[in-house]
Amino acid sequence: MIQLTVSDMACSACVERIEAAIAAVDTQATLTANLDTKELQVSSQHSEADIRQAIISAGYTPT
Numbered sequence: 001m002i003q004l005t006v007s008d009m010a011c012s013a014c015v016e017r018i019e020a021a022i023a024a025v026d027t028q029a030t031l032t033a034n035l036d037t038k039e040l041q042v043s044s045q046h047s048e049a050d051i052r053q054a055i056i057s058a059g060y061t062p063t
């Protein structure tokens, strides 16, 4: 389980964009987002670096 904070994830459209970017890397990935805490949990066989890179290319900033 990869746990990230994405402080610029503001609404459900942001989550959808991030979800699509992660799906492009790993179609098997599942994602849980909490818009109140800006926390993102990703279940993926890919590395955290790959997932981070996908989120960054979608225009968001994971920390």
Ligand SMILES: [Cu+2]
Residues within 6 Å of the ligand: 009, 010, 011, 012, 013, 014, 015
């Ligand atoms: Cu948004």
